[in-house]
Amino acid sequence: MAMLSRVAEHLYWMARYLERAESTARLVSVNGSLILDLPKHVRPGWASLIAITGSDELFYKKYPDAAEGHVVKFMLADEENPGSILSSIRAARENARTVRDIIPREAWEQINDLNLKARSHLSGGLSPKWRYAFLNEVVLSIQMISGVLAGGMSHDDGFEFMTIGCHLERADMTTRIIDVRSSSLSQDPSDVLKPFENILWMSVLKSLTAYQMYRRHMQAAVRREAVLKFLLQDSEFPRAFYYCLCTVRNCLSRLPRSAAILDALLPLKRQIDEAKPEELSQEELMLFIDELQIKLGEIHDALAKTYFGAESAETTQSQAQG
Amino acid sequence: MTITWKDYPVNGFYDELITFAGDPRPGANHLLRHLDGLTEAELQERKAAADAAILSMGITFTVYSEAEGSIDRAWPFDIIPRIITLREWQRIEAGLKQRVRALNLFIDDIYHDQKIVKDGVFPAELLADSQNFRPECVGISPPRGVWAHICGSDLVRDRDGTVYVLEDNLRVPSGVSYMLENRMVMKRVLPELFDDYAIVPVDDYPSQLYQCLASLAPEKLRPNVVVLTPGIYNSAYFEHCYLAQQMGAELVEGRDLVVGDDDCVYMRTIEGLTKVDVIYRRIDDLFLDPEAFHPDSTLGVPGLMRAWKKGNVALANAPGAGVADDKVVYTYVPDIIRYYLGEDAILPNVPSYRCVIPEECEYVLANLDKLVVKPANESGGYGMLIGPAASTEQREQFARLIRNDPRNYMAQPLLSLSTAPTLIDHLVEPRHLDLRPFILSGQDIYVTNGGLTRVALKKGSTVVNSSQGGGSKDTWIVDWEAA
Numbered sequence: 001m002a003m004l005s006r007v008a009e010h011l012y013w014m015a016r017y018l019e020r021a022e023s024t025a026r027l028v029s030v031n032g033s034l035i036l037d038l039p040k041h042v043r044p045g046w047a048s049l050i051a052i053t054g055s056d057e058l059f060y061k062k063y064p065d066a067a068e069g070h071v072v073k074f075m076l077a078d079e080e081n082p083g084s085i086l087s088s089i090r091a092a093r094e095n096a097r098t099v100r101d102i103i104p105r106e107a108w109e110q111i112n113d114l115n116l117k118a119r120s121h122l123s124g125g126l127s128p129k130w131r132y133a134f135l136n137e138v139v140l141s142i143q144m145i146s147g148v149l150a151g152g153m154s155h156d157d158g159f160e161f162m163t164i165g166c167h168l169e170r171a172d173m174t175t176r177i178i179d180v181r182s183s184s185l186s187q188d189p190s191d192v193l194k195p196f197e198n199i200l201w202m203s204v205l206k207s208l209t210a211y212q213m214y215r216r217h218m219q220a221a222v223r224r225e226a227v228l229k230f231l232l233q234d235s236e237f238p239r240a241f242y243y244c245l246c247t248v249r250n251c252l253s254r255l256p257r258s259a260a261i262l263d264a265l266l267p268l269k270r271q272i273d274e275a276k277p278e279e280l281s282q283e284e285l286m287l288f289i290d291e292l293q294i295k296l297g298e299i300h301d302a303l304a305k306t307y308f309g310a311e312s313a314e315t316t317q318s319q320a321q322g
Numbered sequence: 323m324t325i326t327w328k329d330y331p332v333n334g335f336y337d338e339l340i341t342f343a344g345d346p347r348p349g350a351n352h353l354l355r356h357l358d359g360l361t362e363a364e365l366q367e368r369k370a371a372a373d374a375a376i377l378s379m380g381i382t383f384t385v386y387s388e389a390e391g392s393i394d395r396a397w398p399f400d401i402i403p404r405i406i407t408l409r410e411w412q413r414i415e416a417g418l419k420q421r422v423r424a425l426n427l428f429i430d431d432i433y434h435d436q437k438i439v440k441d442g443v444f445p446a447e448l449l450a451d452s453q454n455f456r457p458e459c460v461g462i463s464p465p466r467g468v469w470a471h472i473c474g475s476d477l478v479r480d481r482d483g484t485v486y487v488l489e490d491n492l493r494v495p496s497g498v499s500y501m502l503e504n505r506m507v508m509k510r511v512l513p514e515l516f517d518d519y520a521i522v523p524v525d526d527y528p529s530q531l532y533q534c535l536a537s538l539a540p541e542k543l544r545p546n547v548v549v550l551t552p553g554i555y556n557s558a559y560f561e562h563c564y565l566a567q568q569m570g571a572e573l574v575e576g577r578d579l580v581v582g583d584d585d586c587v588y589m590r591t592i593e594g595l596t597k598v599d600v601i602y603r604r605i606d607d608l609f610l611d612p613e614a615f616h617p618d619s620t621l622g623v624p625g626l627m628r629a630w631k632k633g634n635v636a637l638a639n640a641p642g643a644g645v646a647d648d649k650v651v652y653t654y655v656p657d658i659i660r661y662y663l664g665e666d667a668i669l670p671n672v673p674s675y676r677c678v679i680p681e682e683c684e685y686v687l688a689n690l691d692k693l694v695v696k697p698a699n700e701s702g703g704y705g706m707l708i709g710p711a712a713s714t715e716q717r718e719q720f721a722r723l724i725r726n727d728p729r730n731y732m733a734q735p736l737l738s739l740s741t742a743p744t745l746i747d748h749l750v751e752p753r754h755l756d757l758r759p760f761i762l763s764g765q766d767i768y769v770t771n772g773g774l775t776r777v778a779l780k781k782g783s784t785v786v787n788s789s790q791g792g793g794s795k796d797t798w799i800v801d802w803e804a805a
Contacts, residue, residue, distance in 0.1 A: 001572060002591035003592050004590065004592075005590045005592055006575065006577070097380075100380075101564070101567035102567075108380060109380060113378045116377065307592045
């Protein structure tokens with residue numbers, strides 16, 4: 001049976017929100033540990049997390065400054081922040097609830113459980129002592145949900161939409177992290193961070209759980225050039241931009257009516273393929289990343305238009321007759 | 323403290339598990355002994371396990387509250403099951419089948435020749451004022467002459483042990499998913515009891531439902547069956563989802579469907595439009611089709627009635643089936659059974675007084691302090707007068723209502739609903755309950771093995787609706803003679 005448009009959309013968003021909650025949990029966790037590695041006077045602090053998630057406006061309207069407690073609360077627990085872990089999990093759960101007849105029962109139970117658990121363990125998550133345990137639990141729970149979905153749900157059209165949602169979200173997060181971390185390095189006026197540059201790039205890799213794979217595949221010290229190349233162009237690492245893009249393309253190629261979106265994807269793929277991120281100056285890099293983000297947005301819009309939106313009366317009628 | 327059954331207060335009500343003398347009823351022996359053998363801590367542990375299972379399985383119902391919008395609540399569940407012997411159940415099952423068969427013949431007659439009216443068995447004026455009679459349905463012949471495909475009848479037991487039919491729900495009865503989930507939870511928390519008993523399983527309901535629905539599109543090998551829900555904010559959304567999932571049917575909302583120029587129903591999919599053959603609708607008649615009924619309804623599908631009338635799509639329950647769900651029509655069901663089937667009703671109605679009949683109306687008005695008065699078309703316990711508990715003003719108000727519109731009221735003596743042992747905090751106390759079995763009519767008639775037992779958790783209360791503090795129990799049909 002063909003998949004309902006509305007169901008496809010809910011599955012897509014469910015996967016996106018789960019991925020968002022997971023990557024936010026990693027981000028907060030890695031930043032916490034990075035800060036402990038740096039001498040007090042050069043610590044980059046917590047403001048960069050707000051920038052990475054693009055929520056400066058909302059954050060500074062509610063909180064006086066980017067002190068650790070404020071940022072962590074905002075990223076974990078603030079229900080007014082649609083990108084907070086709690087909000088993302090709640091949104092994933094609402095989407096899952098709407099399609100619980102489509103996804104395996106265990107997956108629904110795990111998502112529902114995660115929502116309950118995240119809420120009840122939250123106070124622990126806000127205290128520095130238990131933060132790591134809390135975030136780790138969130139990450140592992142979402143990994144388990146992905147496992148249940150991958151192993152227990154038919155890899156049908158619905159699964160393709162989930163995979164697309166997950167990988168668009170990943171690609172988006174990868175570009176955001178590169179953008180903000182590299183800009184914090186370039187904006188460091190007195191070069192105080194210079195000696196710690198590779199610790200910072202290591203943290204970039206770790207926020208994307210890419211450190212170990214980077215070592216294996218690049219067999220290089222952690223340097224800006226190699227990190228950029230790996231995170232943007234690697235075709236095997238699941239959080240690399242290029243990998244995400246290829247996954248989206250493969251999923252689309254198995255879906256009906258995808259020709260136009262696939263055509264639009266092709267130039268972006270070529271662009272990544274041919275880019276030499278290691279040669280880009282900081283300014284050029286930021287422009288390049290901006291461009292990638294705009295294109296990700298365009299892919300989403302094309303998906304929504306082709307698959308999710310209510311059809312116009314005209315197509316409805318012509319198809320009903322056909 | 324463990325349970326000591328000799329301290330259990332039977333209180334003069336019929337108890338489902340324990341006799342007036344304090345002995346276990348047939349079939350309840352094992353259960354009581356087993357519960358007896360659990361320590362207080364063990365009992366609480368099982369209860370906690372049930373609560374945890376319900377929470378993590380996401381078994382919820384939605385409560386509408388003005389303050390917070392709608393809230394999803396965990397389903398209230400009591401771990402002590404209610405037991406009915408197979409022998410008693412078989413008689414009830416036969417009674418329910420007979421009843422639904424007659425009701426379907428009645429509805430079909432009402433929308434065609436109205437022979438029962440012409441023969442003077444059913445008063446014409448009742449029909450004229452019926453809120454759920456749909457003139458749009460006159461002359462329509464749904465597949466197999468069946469209108470009410472899914473019926474949920476409420477049964478109660480009185481002090482002397484007689485089981486009565488309290489009402490028949492023929493529009494969009496809910497609760498069956500909780501019946502199935504209750505069993506699932508019981509198997510998790512008291513598995514050892516399933517060794518001692520031959521408990522008739524309940525979980526073939528979804529496949530029976532699918533078969534019943536698929537039989538409405540007889541010409542198709544694999545018809546497209548969908549469940550039509552008002553959406554996630556509906557109080558029964560959990561159930562809509564659950565049934566769709568269990569049947570492998572698509573769960574759709576009105577906005578997912580469209581009626582084409584060819585008067586067929588299609589759903590919007592990622593491939594374009596796909597034809598729909600059977601709709602198990604869980605939205606009320608008047609919201610089904612804004613072209614035919616409420617023009618501002620956004621829940622339904624414009625043109626759906628047109629498609630249905632042409633026979634291009636089957637609707638379950640059929641629009642208009644609610645005509646037999648009227649509480650005044652209910653009082654005629656024994657006559658309806660006799661008229662169409664030539665049989666006496668196997669299951670009695672609760673004795674009822676019809677305010678449309680002048681002598682009976684006089685009796686009702688003179689005895690308001692002893693009677694329960696019900697309006698014809700409310701559900702969920704709304705708009706009723708419970709005479710013995712009412713104030714003089716309330717009774718006077720109802721006397722006026724009845725005099726103004728006798729057609730809209732019927733009255734019944736206040737029943738002494740039976741009780742069953744229920745775990746309340748740390749004690750086992752008697753609580754009143756009812757039972758809602760579900761009857762499916764397609765090619766064949768099928769009755770669930772038992773049904774949903776609803777319990778009034780408040781002491782002395784007979785209000786079992788979950789939105790008003792009711793809970794539920796697993797219902798065991800037990801072949802204890804075979805055990």
